[in-house]
Every structure is written in structure tokens, then in C-alpha cells.
Amino acid sequence: MPANQKTEDKKTEDKKTENEKNRTDTANLFKNPDGTEKILKRLRDLTDPARPLRLMEICGTHTMSIARAGLRGLLASDDFAVDGFLCPGHVAAVIGSDAFAFLPEEYGIPAVVAGFEAADLLYSILELTALAAAKTPALRNTYVRLVKPQGNPAAVRLMRQVLTPAADTWRGLGVIENGGLAIRPEYAAWDAARKFSLPAFQDAEPAGCRCASVIRGALSPDACPLFGTACTPADPVGPCMVSGEGACAAAWRYGPAGLS
């Protein structure tokens, strides 16, 4: 083997190691109680209790088109009051973190693509808070161990092959053009909705449910008249009371005083 070839190999190897290093999440540095304390302290320093920041966790939006169309629909509402977006890591693993770049670029709202472990979320909230407090519209990816800017092109190709953007109903927001996915005509034989003549999804909001306002950051969960009375995690009325990720479910479980 010629000497210069060896040097080339070594260079490639070094480059690889460097890439690996860069791909290690900063969030990993905070996977201990001291790290958590540091994050909490920095969060306290960054925020002003008199002017709380409203951060929104986005769930779903499984294609670029849904992310754009759906979030644009959301951003267009008059009472939209969110200072930053926490973007879904596993969606971004497929469609790429770049899919959320339009949020800071076009709307001036910072966004952070986050992982799901406690340290991931805490660190991502810190990053987002720092951006929001400084009014810096930027996109950050704190889940680099899984998420690339361009995502997973093979998966995106497959989705495009079978599915196509279509109008869909978002709870509390109504029908959003290109806000959902439909099965392409070539694959209609496998479309359960056609095959079994399923009725169209009904979007009648239950009486009194204020999830739409909670989602937009315009209403805090405990201000909803159904909160904790007609609507509880065991018997939810609206989507915000469902699962550990629902804003109302978390507010109901921990209460205003939390656990500390």
C-alpha cells in the first residue's frame, strides 16, 4: 500500500471519528442530577415570572407537507400565542430537521427538534427558552444522534409513492388544505376507507371543550370549564386530556403546585 494511501485512510478515519463526536447529543451531558440542576438554574435565570413564555410541543405532522400546511393553519389563527416550538424528533428522523426551518425563517418563531428522554426534553426546553427569551428566530436540533437535516430519503420516497397530501380535519382548527395524507389512486384497492365505505371523520367539538384554545396557547388548561370535572384522564372529553403528552392531562395530574 502506498504511503499516501495510508495517510488518506487515516484522514477518512479521523473525519469519521469527528463526525461521531459531533453527533453525540449535548443532552447526554445532562443525564444526571447535577446536570438537571444546572438546566433548571439556567432556565430560572433566562425567564421572567412576570412574562411567562409559551412553548408548544408539536406531535404528529408526519410529512413535510403536513408540517407546513398544518402549522401554517395554526399560525394563521388570531389568538395564536406561542413563543417557541418543540418539534417531534421521530417525525424529523424521517422528514429531516430542515422541514421545520420555515418556522423561524418565515414566522420568526424559534424551533428545537427534540428527543424523548427526560434529559433530551429538559435540554431542548432550555435551548428553546434561550432562543425565545433572546427573540432569536433559529432552528436547533438537539437530537442529532437520530435526526439529520435531510431525514431519511428512502422513507420519504416510499411515503410519496403511496400517499399524497390532501385536505384533512385538525381538531379544533377545522379543515386544513394539505393538512393530511390520502392514499394515492394507484393504491386505492388497499384503502380501507373506500373498501369498507367508512363514514367521513366528524369534527363536532364536544360541547364546552376548549382544547382548540389550549392547543393555541390562548387558554391555560385549568381555565377550561370542563377541566377536572366533566373531563379527566380516565374519561377525557377532548384530546388535550388524553395520554401523558396532553397538556390538560399533565396539568390535571400534577396540579398547580406540582410535586415539589
Added chain:
Amino acid sequence: MNDIITLDYESGGEKTADLIRSVLLPAFKNPALEALGDGAVLDGSEKLVFSTDSFVVTPWRFPGGDIGALSVCGTVNDLCMAGGIPRYLSLSFILEEGFLIRDLETIAASIARKAAEAGVIIATGDTKVVERSKGDGIYINTAGIGFLRAPGLGREQIREGDGVILSGSAGCHGAAVLMARAGTIRLMRDPTRGGVATTLHEFIEDSPLTIELDEAAIPIDEPVAAACDLLGLDPLYCACEGRMLAVAAPEDEAAVLAALRRTPGGEQAALIGRVTQSRPGSLILNTRLGGKRLLTKLTGQQLPRIC
């Protein structure tokens, strides 16, 4: 003998007798069963514990066991947790037409092995065959009788300051060891559906007590942790059959732990939390990161992470 179960085996005639003689009796040999009466005549004139459970797991063979082993361990564990030393089991098969007799033999052998390990006999049994597509291969029901050795266990016995102990995989043997030390144990349970979190929540819900768990102290096998991490499931809510959750008086918890750790399969036994009164009726997890999480009862099914 035919290779597969057919509806003929349901007739109660020649085929049924054939199956009992050639597959079931040899596997479970004991005088009570061999009498082939309509019911078994058993020894015993003391307080009993009695339990039953049905097993519908599919596929019937899975990593670490099969439906046969599960059908013995499940009921035997329930008897143990109720403070009994298990003695007798009934065994009832519901077989789908077409089930391989070879597979039934494998299952019978694993039932026999687990029964011998647990010191129980199959005292009586039954076999039914349902038409093809009306079952899922094989269902098993077992009922069990044990002699009561640890009376008075119950959630009303739990006191502030008690220790919460998880047994490792030594469930029933562990319980037997603890019963020999009666008086120190307030309550024992097998954390089946809903897992450790749901079972512990049932210990203290609607009571003035709290259970606080120490996340770092809970033994979770590496493969389980990895699979749960990947899927976004919480291992504390995964069914954990065959283990034991026990609540012990603080002055005895060290002895209880030591006894469990000497039991085969109990090496991982750990003190995972304590009974307090910090938030009545709540189960609280003190996390590795220094935070606190409220663990509620599992509602519905655990959902894998989707976003």
C-alpha cells in the same frame, strides 16, 4: 395416533381416552389423577387458598417459556401471594381443531416440569376441542389450591415507614421463604398486568399513604430497558409475571432482602422504595435526574411512542 387434534377428540370416546392415556397421564402421573374419577379426592383439613387463571397467550411458545409453563406459574404465584403453599392444580385445555399433538406433548412436558418445581400435582383436568377458527390453537385454564401459611396479609396492614421490595425473578420461591418468617410481611403481589406501577398504586390508592420509589434502585434487565427505550414503553407498566412485590416492616426489611437474595432467581432482589405520607394515595417515582414523577394506574393499553 393422528398428528393433529380433530373434533373426534371432543367425543369423550375412544379418541379422548387415547389422548388422556398416551399424552396427559404419562406427563402428570399421580394417584389422584390416575383414578380418572369425575373429581379428585385430596388430603387436607386446614385453611385453604384457592385461585384460578386463564391463559390465552399467542404464539404459545415465546422466549423464556411457553403457555404450559405460564399456566402453572401464574396460578402457583397467585396462591403464594395469597399466603398459601400451593399443593393441587386443575388443568383444563381448550384446543382448536388442527392443533399438533406433538405441540400438546411439548406443552404437557413443560407443565409437568413446572409443577414438579413448584411442588404441586395436577389433580384433575379436562380437554375440550373447538372447531377450526373458533379458537387460537390452545387456551389453558388452571385453578389451584394451597394451604394457608401466612394469614392476615393485606393492604390494610401497610404502615408508614415500611419498605417496598421487588424480588427479582424468584416470585413464588421467594414468597415461600418469606412465609417461613411470617409477621414481617404486610402484603405480597405478583405484578402482572399493568406492571409494578399499577400493582403498587393499588396498594395505597384511596389510603392516607404514599409509596415513593427510587428509580435508580429498581432492577431492570438491560434487554428490557433497551426494548422499552426504543419503543417508548415504560418498563414499570410492563407485565412482570413471576416476580413479587412485597411490603415489609422497616425493622425486618434487611432480613427479608437477605433471605430473598439467597433464593435462586432472587439475587437481584432490591429495596425499591418506602411507604410515606407525603401525598396521600399517590405513587411517586424519584427519578435518576432528581425529579419526581407521579405514577398512576395504567389506563387502557400502553402506547408506543409515535412522534
